[in-house]
Amino acid sequence: MARRRSNIQKPAMSASLRAYLLIHLHTFFASLGRFSRTPFNFMMTVSVIAITLSLPSGLLVSINNLQSVSGQIDLNNNISVFLNQSVTLQRATELSALLQHDNKVSQAILIDKQAALEEFRQYSGFGSAISALGDNPLPHVIQITPIARIDNQANLALLVTELKKRPDIHLVQMDMGWLDRLNGILNIAQRGVSIITILLGFAVLLIVSNTIRLELQSRRDEIDITRLVGATRSFIMRPFLYSGFWYGFFGGIFACLLVNLSVWLIDEPTSSLASLYNSSFNLNYMPFAHAALWVGFSISLGVIGSWIVVSRYLSELES
Amino acid sequence: MLQFINVSKRYPGGADALKNVSFELQNGEMAFLTGHSGAGKSTLLKLIAILERSTQGQVMLDNQNIGRISKRNVPYARRKIGMIFQNHRLLYDHTVFDNVSLPLIIAGLDRHEIKRRVRAALDKVGLLGKEQRYPITLSGGEQQRIGIARAVVNRPPMILADEPTGNLDPELSEEIMHLFEQFNQVGVTVLIASHDVSLIQRIGYRTLRLSQGKMVDNHG
Numbered sequence A: 001m002a003r004r005r006s007n008i009q010k011p012a013m014s015a016s017l018r019a020y021l022l023i024h025l026h027t028f029f030a031s032l033g034r035f036s037r038t039p040f041n042f043m044m045t046v047s048v049i050a051i052t053l054s055l056p057s058g059l060l061v062s063i064n065n066l067q068s069v070s071g072q073i074d075l076n077n078n079i080s081v082f083l084n085q086s087v088t089l090q091r092a093t094e095l096s097a098l099l100q101h102d103n104k105v106s107q108a109i110l111i112d113k114q115a116a117l118e119e120f121r122q123y124s125g126f127g128s129a130i131s132a133l134g135d136n137p138l139p140h141v142i143q144i145t146p147i148a149r150i151d152n153q154a155n156l157a158l159l160v161t162e163l164k165k166r167p168d169i170h171l172v173q174m175d176m177g178w179l180d181r182l183n184g185i186l187n188i189a190q191r192g193v194s195i196i197t198i199l200l201g202f203a204v205l206l207i208v209s210n211t212i213r214l215e216l217q218s219r220r221d222e223i224d225i226t227r228l229v230g231a232t233r234s235f236i237m238r239p240f241l242y243s244g245f246w247y248g249f250f251g252g253i254f255a256c257l258l259v260n261l262s263v264w265l266i267d268e269p270t271s272s273l274a275s276l277y278n279s280s281f282n283l284n285y286m287p288f289a290h291a292a293l294w295v296g297f298s299i300s301l302g303v304i305g306s307w308i309v310v311s312r313y314l315s316e317l318e319s
Numbered sequence B: 001m002l003q004f005i006n007v008s009k010r011y012p013g014g015a016d017a018l019k020n021v022s023f024e025l026q027n028g029e030m031a032f033l034t035g036h037s038g039a040g041k042s043t044l045l046k047l048i049a050i051l052e053r054s055t056q057g058q059v060m061l062d063n064q065n066i067g068r069i070s071k072r073n074v075p076y077a078r079r080k081i082g083m084i085f086q087n088h089r090l091l092y093d094h095t096v097f098d099n100v101s102l103p104l105i106i107a108g109l110d111r112h113e114i115k116r117r118v119r120a121a122l123d124k125v126g127l128l129g130k131e132q133r134y135p136i137t138l139s140g141g142e143q144q145r146i147g148i149a150r151a152v153v154n155r156p157p158m159i160l161a162d163e164p165t166g167n168l169d170p171e172l173s174e175e176i177m178h179l180f181e182q183f184n185q186v187g188v189t190v191l192i193a194s195h196d197v198s199l200i201q202r203i204g205y206r207t208l209r210l211s212q213g214k215m216v217d218n219h220g
Ligand SMILES: Nc1ncnc2c1ncn2[C@@H]1O[C@H](COP(=O)(O)OP(=O)(O)O)[C@@H](O)[C@H]1O
Pocket: B011, B012, B014, B016, B017, B035, B036, B037, B038, B039, B040, B041, B042, B043, B044
């Protein structure tokens, strides 16, 4: 017997390493090839994963788009400063010039009350009624455009507080209330997406687990036989982990395609709506980095889901 | 050397399949294991292949207590044993080549070496040229030969066969037994479980006889 066993030559290291890698590569793509035998089942699972993941990833794209809308509004936000009735035109002009020099202010335009009344008279259609008033009921107004750098809420709020402290000022009005609310809602929505991502991540895990479980059952004999001839746990697990990889890979890719397809479908009507408001707004597609992250996430879920099922199954078998 | 020392096996919730079994098998020896159905023949072979673990006693192989081998190392221990079954246990949706090469792929040999060894094994069992056939297209005797080729392709020092001729007619059975003799002649230890007493007597090797889990005769 010693004679026999000495015949077993150990392959050279590089050769055995190459063989090892070749086997890996072979199983990797063989697991892909196996799907071609049951394309319907494969597409079912991939579709369910894609649809499940398109929900959180689509929501995230929507939120990003809304944020970029609110960001654009931020930049051309104007503050109207209503002065006290008693303030003279000269004082108002001085104040306007003073504000113009504030480093948070890009532009301060004085709308003198006489001019404002004239304008109102012309455009409102209440011309004769206003004439009947006698006294001009309007105050001087300074229209402030904050500089573009001031795009965050805190600086804007600071500017408003400073203005309010000045003695001649009656009212500072900024149409920011709804913007605050929108941003607040978007923050909550973002948190909501995190929760939905976790929940649906579990759903994907279950989908993959279930699919792999069926695959395991249909290959029970094959597993038993490979175990009989000395297959290690990792050898048996490998093709199933690769299956999980491919489910996750294609599920993730299709999820991103679904989301971008939806963006494409909505983009056209959105930009024509925006053009009604003199804006050239276009929807953002999912950034490539995000898509890569989603596919990576999906692949991880596929591999983990598969690993859980197969390792549990093998643990039950092992003696 | 294979050595059973006071080995007992009780299946969970069942009766004792083996009771206090002791025997030795020298390296390079060939022996038969007989007994009625349910005597414990398959159980004894399963303990050697670590498909089951004994509840008492020691199963020693080359002075190693294989009942103590960790789960992690079981696959490597199994590669030193070629197993053959009555129902062949082949992969029916794979070719003859794929079936026979399985142990070599698991062991991580390179493609060239795998081809060479598979051809050699198929040559020994007389199936050369049928590499690309599917097992189902071959006869029962030929299917059993695929199983034998798979068991020896890795050149294990020991072969265990569980009722290898159970489904075959006497003539084919004798051919199969002759194959085992050939492997034994080049130094492989062979243990064959069979209840075909007349065949065993005709060939005439050492016979271990089990009866209701007890080793009643281990000389033959
Ligand atoms: N997995 C099992 N679980 C419970 N009992 C078993 C199991 N396998 C075998 N047995 C019992 O152990 C005894 C011996 O069986 P076995 O080793 O298969 O005998 P043989 O191969 O000689 O016919 C029988 O009584 C059988 O019912």
